[in-house]
Every structure is written in C-alpha cells, then in structure tokens.
Amino acid sequence: MSSIIEIKDEESLISFVYRLAAKNFYDSIQSFSSTWGIKKMRMDNNLFTDNAIAELHRLTGIEKSVLFERSNDFLIEKHGWNFFDKNVKRNSVKYCPQCIQNGPVHKYLWMLEPVTVCLEHQSVLLDRCQNCKEKISIHNLMNGNCEKCCFQFDQATSQFITEPTFIQSQSLIQNKLVGILQNNSKNIIEGLSLENYMILVNSSLHLLKGLKSFIGDPIEIKSFFTKNNFYENNRSLYNHANVLWMYQDFPVNFQTVLENVFQLPIKNRATKLRSFYCISSLEQFRDLVHEAGRIIDKLNERMANVTGALPSRQSSRKKKRGCQVSKNIVNVTFSPTNDYIRRNEAATILGIGEREQVNNIVECGFLSLYKFPSSQYYLLKNEVIDFLKKYRGKYDEEIQGISFYTVLQKFANPSFKLTDILKFIENGLLTPHVNVPDGKLSDTIFSDQEIQNCIEILRQRKKEKNGISKDELRRLLKVDYRTIIKLEERGILEPVISISKTGRRRTSYYSPVDVEIFQKRYISIKVASERFQIPESKIRKLIYDGRLHDAFEGLHRKYVFHVDDIEKLFAEETG
Structure with missing residues (x-):
C-alpha cells in the first residue's frame, strides 16, 4: 500500500474504502478488494465481513474496532436487525452538498431513514440528483457526479433549515442513534x-x-x-x-x-x-x-353535544363483526397482561405487515386468538415467537433462492398465499431458511425447485376444482386468445363460465376432459406427420390439391386437421 489516508470523523467505512482505493490508483473497489472474499453490493451497503475488516486493518493500521464502528454491521449489533431492516437505505445514499466541497465523502448516519438533515451545516440531505432526479448510488457519490446526466454533486444548491423544530427533531434522533x-x-x-x-x-x-x-x-x-x-x-x-x-x-x-x-x-x-x-x-x-x-x-x-339535537339516521348496513376471525378463538376470564400482544404488533414481529394476514394464520390453526372479557382480542407473545422460529427455518448466511415476498408477488397466479406457504412448510414440501440473524417471515428464502413443485400442486388443485383457465389453455394449445374466442363462438370449445363475487368480471374455465378430447381430435401438420408416419411435404401436397382441409377454417395461423378426416383420406389411399 503506497498511500495511507486517515478515516474522517463520522465517515462510513465504504466511503473510506472508496477514497483509499482512489488514492492508490485502483480502477475500482472490486480490484482493490479482490482478495477479501466479499461482494461489491454488500460493501456498497456498508456491510463488511470480519476478514475484510482484518485486511483493512493490515493495510492501514487503523484499529479493527474503529473500522467496525463505521460499518452497518455495528449498527445491527447495537440496535438489532429489525431496526436495520426497517430504517437503513439500501442501494442508494443521501449527502450534504456542503460536506463534499473538499472532496467526496459519505457519513454513516446518512444511510439511515430518520436522518434527514446535516446538523453541522443545518441543511437538508439530498437523496436524488438535483438535475435529473435520479437516485444516487454510493459509487456515483464517491465519483462526484451523476452517472445519468453527469451533474456534479458538489454544485447542488443546499436547502438550509430555518424552522427550529426540524433541527431539534434531527438533533434528538441523531443523539439517540449514538446512544445519548x-x-x-x-x-x-x-x-x-x-x-x-x-x-x-x-x-x-x-x-x-x-x-x-x-x-x-x-x-x-x-x-x-x-x-x-x-x-x-x-x-x-x-x-x-x-x-x-x-x-x-x-x-x-x-x-x-x-x-x-x-x-x-x-x-x-x-x-x-x-x-x-x-x-x-x-x-x-x-x-x-x-x-x-x-x-x-x-x-x-x-361532538355528542353538537350533534345531539339532530335526528339519528338508521343505517341499513349490516353490523360489522367485531373480530374478523371465527375459528381458534380461546375465551379467557382474566385481564390481558404484558405476555399478550395485539395482532398489529404480531404482524410486525412476523414481518408480514398486515393484521389481516395474522387473521388468516389464526383461521388456519397456526396460532390461537385470545378473547378477553372486554371483547378485546390478543395473541400470546411467546406463541407468536415460537411460531416464527418454526416457520422461518434455519439461519444460513450463504443461502440463495426465492424470497418470501417474491413468491407472494411473482406467483400470485395460481394464488400463492401466505397460508399456502405455511402449509407446504408444515407438510415438508418447502424448506425455509433465513440469511439474516433473527430473521422474520419476510426474510425467508426458499429453493427455486421446491417453489416450482408447490406451484404445480396449486395449479393441479385449481384445475381439479375449477378446470383449465383461458391462459393455461392458450399455452396448452399454443394459440392466441382471439382463436380461443372464435372456437367458442363456433361451438368447438365449450367453456364453463364462473362469475366473480363482484359480478363484474367473467372468468372462463374449460373441462380437462373436454380439452384432452380436443387435443386428440385436432392435430397440426407436425403431429399428423409423426402419428401417421408420413412426410410433412405429402400432407402439404394434399392441402394444395384440395383433398385435406383446415378444420379451423383460417381461425389459426397454422393448419389444423380433424383426425377423422386424415384417417379417412389415408384409408382410401391404402385401400
């Protein structure tokens, strides 16, 4: 290492690494950190392994404890993973234009969502390029300009704070972050x-x-x-x-x-x-x-005094049920203690965000809901924590696969619900893991192959219950929606129509038996060639001569034939 630099006050560790690499004329921090065994994306989020910190200590002589305290790993150790997960910006940063006037630098507190102001200059931190509004990556900030429009970040206009409450608020937050x-x-x-x-x-x-x-x-x-x-x-x-x-x-x-x-x-x-x-x-x-x-x-x-003289209006709407859960409710006779929590708090602990999801978990029997004499509903906190430990799986830092929310969002069709995931885990069809310590359900990762197997199970269940959907039929027959609609109009395909609860959306389903018969009855040139062991050129000649006709009569861009017509034609030729 030819040039050693000092780490600045409040500077993040990733900022120091960028400056150190540039000072020693490295093309990138990837080449600078190639022997550390750590990915660039992890470093850009200010997360470093013990080995990386040890290497930096060896190169610079700076104490490991000092380097560690400038990383987000220290933040996780001090405030917990839950705080880090909710409040740390990932893959983009904020900065103060005044702080970078003497060269690019990034402070570790700027990665936190609650930190919005530079107290030293009493100016609002910028989280986007002031010229093109693009997000700012740590790479672009340390290079000094926007990758999209080349705007120089140190030329940005600062927005200074004049309202004292903004400064008081930020002073309070930043003091709490450092333990004051x-x-x-x-x-x-x-x-x-x-x-x-x-x-x-x-x-x-x-x-x-x-x-x-x-x-x-x-x-x-x-x-x-x-x-x-x-x-x-x-x-x-x-x-x-x-x-x-x-x-x-x-x-x-x-x-x-x-x-x-x-x-x-x-x-x-x-x-x-x-x-x-x-x-x-x-x-x-x-x-x-x-x-x-x-x-x-x-x-x-x-409010009652103001509206008391007004005649009351009787609502025709049905009385709303106090609790949206009808199963697995335990009636108790004592008052709630600190051992019990509300459903919103349980949702936060589990990382699923919505009380309705907790209701679904209770309805399916994974948790019990306790009803107190005051008609208040709570869950037992220890039961929620035990449930989380069971269904989030084991910790594995290196695990890769499909994340919990990707499963719910990407595979919404065929209706992959949270309770489906839990049931598959219960039955041993899914093996969950988390790559963060004390992870939540939202941190769970699954094997891609296991998810595909479960999706196939859900599709098969849906097919047995409703039939084959129009989208599945399109892929199965390799035709477009227009062709399917024309086949329906001519009576070649008979859909089963189901109306949604709102009565506005019409969904078509097709009997698996009818679809199987359709596939056997109507075949393409390629399938006919393979089934009857005749060249495709001969079939095309029969079409040209007018002896073999398209069963769909131009509905589809490819020729499709009725099996009976082909069998009859070849029976005549061989007879």
Missing part, C-alpha cells in the same frame, strides 16, 4: 430509547397522516414511503419533526392534533385511533394512552 438520551418534562419522547422512539413515531404517524403539517410549509403529512415503496427524504423530515412537535408541551399540541382528527369523517377517525392504540399493550406508553383516552372522551362528549 435526554430527559425533558416538556417532551415525553426525549427520554425514550431508540427502539421505543421508533415505535411511537410509527404509531403517532397514523394520527398525523392526511393532516396538514403543523410546522414549516403546510404540506400534507404522508407515510415514509411512496406507493411504489420508494423512500423520500423530505417526507421523513416532516414526519419526524411533526411527531416531535406533537409531544412538545404535552398534552397541548397532542390535543390540537386530536381535534384535527375529530374533524374527519367518523370512519377515518376510528381507523386512525384504532391504529394509534396499538401501543396500549406496551408498559412505557400506558400513561400516554391514558391521557389520550381522557382527551378523546372529552372530544366525544363535545
């Missing part, structure tokens, strides 16, 4: 651990979403990610700052938020409050939930 806790009687969240803070942020955001921001520009508060699951730095900036403001001078600002929530239609209001109350099972938030309940009761009384 504060206590302030005017703000109940400053003494929370990082884990509890993130729980409170996600819960509080249910109340704030859809409202106008209470600080800065009056923009609409939205979730952290777009519909396409893209992260937006500006959303996070406003979300975290609004949550901080919400708990400042508690409960004054908190009540202001609830008053705005109560201006919404009752259906929207109820959904927001129900989602917020998910934290009620956690001991550290009991006082907060109690105060929230007191304010909500007052607001309900106020």
Whole structure:
C-alpha cells in the first residue's frame, strides 16, 4: 500500500474504502478488494465481513474496532436487525452538498431513514440528483457526479433549515442513534430509547397522516414511503419533526392534533385511533394512552353535544363483526397482561405487515386468538415467537433462492398465499431458511425447485376444482386468445363460465376432459406427420390439391386437421 489516508470523523467505512482505493490508483473497489472474499453490493451497503475488516486493518493500521464502528454491521449489533431492516437505505445514499466541497465523502448516519438533515451545516440531505432526479448510488457519490446526466454533486444548491423544530427533531434522533438520551418534562419522547422512539413515531404517524403539517410549509403529512415503496427524504423530515412537535408541551399540541382528527369523517377517525392504540399493550406508553383516552372522551362528549339535537339516521348496513376471525378463538376470564400482544404488533414481529394476514394464520390453526372479557382480542407473545422460529427455518448466511415476498408477488397466479406457504412448510414440501440473524417471515428464502413443485400442486388443485383457465389453455394449445374466442363462438370449445363475487368480471374455465378430447381430435401438420408416419411435404401436397382441409377454417395461423378426416383420406389411399 503506497498511500495511507486517515478515516474522517463520522465517515462510513465504504466511503473510506472508496477514497483509499482512489488514492492508490485502483480502477475500482472490486480490484482493490479482490482478495477479501466479499461482494461489491454488500460493501456498497456498508456491510463488511470480519476478514475484510482484518485486511483493512493490515493495510492501514487503523484499529479493527474503529473500522467496525463505521460499518452497518455495528449498527445491527447495537440496535438489532429489525431496526436495520426497517430504517437503513439500501442501494442508494443521501449527502450534504456542503460536506463534499473538499472532496467526496459519505457519513454513516446518512444511510439511515430518520436522518434527514446535516446538523453541522443545518441543511437538508439530498437523496436524488438535483438535475435529473435520479437516485444516487454510493459509487456515483464517491465519483462526484451523476452517472445519468453527469451533474456534479458538489454544485447542488443546499436547502438550509430555518424552522427550529426540524433541527431539534434531527438533533434528538441523531443523539439517540449514538446512544445519548435526554430527559425533558416538556417532551415525553426525549427520554425514550431508540427502539421505543421508533415505535411511537410509527404509531403517532397514523394520527398525523392526511393532516396538514403543523410546522414549516403546510404540506400534507404522508407515510415514509411512496406507493411504489420508494423512500423520500423530505417526507421523513416532516414526519419526524411533526411527531416531535406533537409531544412538545404535552398534552397541548397532542390535543390540537386530536381535534384535527375529530374533524374527519367518523370512519377515518376510528381507523386512525384504532391504529394509534396499538401501543396500549406496551408498559412505557400506558400513561400516554391514558391521557389520550381522557382527551378523546372529552372530544366525544363535545361532538355528542353538537350533534345531539339532530335526528339519528338508521343505517341499513349490516353490523360489522367485531373480530374478523371465527375459528381458534380461546375465551379467557382474566385481564390481558404484558405476555399478550395485539395482532398489529404480531404482524410486525412476523414481518408480514398486515393484521389481516395474522387473521388468516389464526383461521388456519397456526396460532390461537385470545378473547378477553372486554371483547378485546390478543395473541400470546411467546406463541407468536415460537411460531416464527418454526416457520422461518434455519439461519444460513450463504443461502440463495426465492424470497418470501417474491413468491407472494411473482406467483400470485395460481394464488400463492401466505397460508399456502405455511402449509407446504408444515407438510415438508418447502424448506425455509433465513440469511439474516433473527430473521422474520419476510426474510425467508426458499429453493427455486421446491417453489416450482408447490406451484404445480396449486395449479393441479385449481384445475381439479375449477378446470383449465383461458391462459393455461392458450399455452396448452399454443394459440392466441382471439382463436380461443372464435372456437367458442363456433361451438368447438365449450367453456364453463364462473362469475366473480363482484359480478363484474367473467372468468372462463374449460373441462380437462373436454380439452384432452380436443387435443386428440385436432392435430397440426407436425403431429399428423409423426402419428401417421408420413412426410410433412405429402400432407402439404394434399392441402394444395384440395383433398385435406383446415378444420379451423383460417381461425389459426397454422393448419389444423380433424383426425377423422386424415384417417379417412389415408384409408382410401391404402385401400
């Protein structure tokens, strides 16, 4: 190593590796790290193996502990994989234009979703090229320009912060990330651990979403990610700052938020409050939930006084069932303890994101739902954890295959559901693994061959129940949809029509027996040649002479013949 450089304050390890490789005139970090046994994608996400850190120590003399603390592996060790999975940006980075004026550099905190501001320069971090709006990779940032439009990142215009709450919010978050806790009687969240803070942020955001921001520009508060699951730095900036403001001078600002929530239609209001109350099972938030309940009761009384003189309207809609689960419910006579959790919390632990999925798991008998005297429904936390350990499989860092969500999304047809995956695991047809420590169901990876086998089983079940779908028929007969429709119109194919629950979508299915008869009755030139042991040229001559006719009469681009016509024709020739 001809040139040794110092690692900068707060610099990420991947940033240091890029600078070290460039200083020693390597073409790329792949060539620089070729003997480390680590993939570039893993390094670009600031994840390094013990061997890679040992090699860097040997080359630079920098202590291993210092190098390790600048990697995301340290973040996982300190805050857990669950925090890393939810809050660390992968495959793209943010940066401060002021910080790179003296050369490209990347700080390890910039990889975190909650970190949206450079406190040193009090400017908003940029997560896209300011010229073409393309995402910024660590490779492009360390090269200094956008790969798509060649825009120089150090020429970007900084957006400086003037609203104090934004700075306070980011100072609070970044202190928690480095382990500094504060206590302030005017703000109940400053003494929370990082884990509890993130729980409170996600819960509080249910109340704030859809409202106008209470600080800065009056923009609409939205979730952290777009519909396409893209992260937006500006959303996070406003979300975290609004949550901080919400708990400042508690409960004054908190009540202001609830008053705005109560201006919404009752259906929207109820959904927001129900989602917020998910934290009620956690001991550290009991006082907060109690105060929230007191304010909500007052607001309900106020609403009742305003609307009490109005005549009530009888709704013709059916009463909604309190619980969407009808099976595997256990009635208990005592009050819920900390050993029990709500379905939303169970969904978070399992990594499946939706309460409805937990309902499906209970309905299929994998978990039990406990009904308490107050008509509240909980799951036993230890049962959820044991269930997760059983169905996520063993840990294998090197395992490769199809991920859990790829199975659900890519193989939606033939309706590959979560419960199907669990049943296949239960029956030994799928062997799950996780490549992260303490992984969730969402981290599960399966063998490609096992998934294909299960898909075939599902298709066969669906075929036995409904018949062959139009898409399967198209692939089976090697014809297009237009040909299938024309065959239906002429009565050659007889579909079984099923109507969906909405009554709007018509789905056609075909009897497997009828399809098999069709395949035996109508054959192509190639199949006829192989079956009757005659050259294709002879068959084509018979067509040209007008002695053999297309059974589909031009419906398909290829000639198709009725078996009886061919047998009769060749019987006459041989007779």
